[in-house]
Amino acid sequence: MATSLLPKNIESLKAYSSAKSEKLTGNTWLNANESPFSKSIKVSIEDLNRYPEPQPESVINAYSEYAQLSPAQVLMTRGADEGIELLMRTFCEPAKDTIAIFTPTYGMYKVSADTQNIAINTLSQDQLKEAQISELSLLIGDAKLVFICNPNNPTGSLTPVDKVAALAKALENSALVVVDEAYIEFAPEQSAVSLLQDFNNVVVLRTLSKAFALAGLRTGFLLANDAVLNPVRKVIAPYPVSTAVAKIAEQALSVDAITQMRRQVNILNSNKAKLKTWLSNSPKVTQVLCGEGNFVTLQLSDKTLIEQAMKAGTIMRPFTLFGEDNWLRISIGSEQELEQVKLWLEQSE
Structure with a gap:
């Protein structure tokens, strides 16, 4: 009954598949363009019985x-x-x-x-x-x-x-x-x-x-x-x-938090430069795109390399780009996380 009520555009809709949509298991998460820097936040709220400001x-x-x-x-x-x-x-x-x-x-x-x-x-x-x-x-x-x-x-x-x-x-x-x-x-x-x-x-x-x-x-x-x-x-x-x-x-x-954010961006950009060098020197990588975000997108010579990484617990984001299914996006993580990518590249050779 419910499906018969659906408009045609919703019935045929292909939902967005986010990096967290699949139930994956791993120990190094480089698939969602998240920051590796966690924050410790303390919040004390006593007025949750009141509606919030529409625009705080x-x-x-x-x-x-x-x-x-x-x-x-x-x-x-x-x-x-x-x-x-x-x-x-x-x-x-x-x-x-x-x-x-x-x-x-x-x-x-x-x-x-x-x-x-x-x-x-x-x-x-x-x-x-x-x-x-x-x-x-x-x-x-x-x-x-x-x-x-x-x-x-x-x-x-x-x-x-x-x-x-x-x-x-x-x-x-x-x-x-x-x-x-x-x-x-x-x-x-x-x-x-x-x-x-x-x-x-x-x-x-x-x-x-x-x-x-x-x-x-x-x-x-x-x-x-x-x-x-x-x-x-x-x-x-x-x-x-x-x-x-x-x-x-x-x-x-806050002013201090923005200063910290910019410092972390500098660290991530430095980590990205290292990663791009590793990828460019790897025989398993056929193309590296000029990434300006907190990620690098690359083309692999063999897409089965992605499965090898996932089995080892290093989770990255596979893509089909330009009609080919051997593309991979790697989020820029900490130095320790990116060392797992380097290890994967070296073990794959």
Whole structure:
């Protein structure tokens, strides 16, 4: 009975398969782009009988200072994923409107669009990188939302901020350019946040899941001007952020905590450079992509090597990219965790 009630788009929906979807066992976890740096948080809450602030002022103020924006340009969400969904719910009409994405990229853009019966104009990362703005605008067509993951997951490629600006200018009367900066702390010089002073059609997605090492908190931010955020505020749930989450996020955005985060990013970038050297020198690796996030994506000569790693307890993320199923994404972990990858490469030779 229940299945007969399903809309066709939900019945045919292919759910997003996250790194935690499969019940895997291991001792070295490098499959979900998580930070290896755990946090010790102490929270004392005595007012859980009261509803939380819809947008906790202390967190909004702290993040706006961190992002160098005004508090009015910041909306707190349940992870960046909620920001993606909110933008589609607010600006796209089901069964009528279209979004544009550049594949391979983060899978939730497609899942959110499919869930809401929004069409997808699928372009490629090569087109985003190589096409002139005039050509790119034509390819995007009448899409209302244009998603650019920057740095891109899973390829790690970067779209220069000046190209994002040029695209926003070309689309200023027709589309929102949504820049997903989940990994921007690993390449902060390419942030599109500075574009908000010149463009009302630029939106930036942020998260505390990656560099801030709070993936379990599920906290993100929508950064935009009033033209975008005012209608989104009509759509967002009345109490999207729990009191506990707000208190932890506030601690994570203190001056000392941000200094610590940046120090950890430097360590991870150093670890990434070592890993890329090992991979480049391994005969088992045929290609290493230029990753700018907290991960490296590579192509193996033989995909059975992945099974060998998993049997040894080193869990990484297999991918099918560019029509081939021998790709692997390795999250940047601690030196000890990455030594397991090096051991796997050496044992595989």
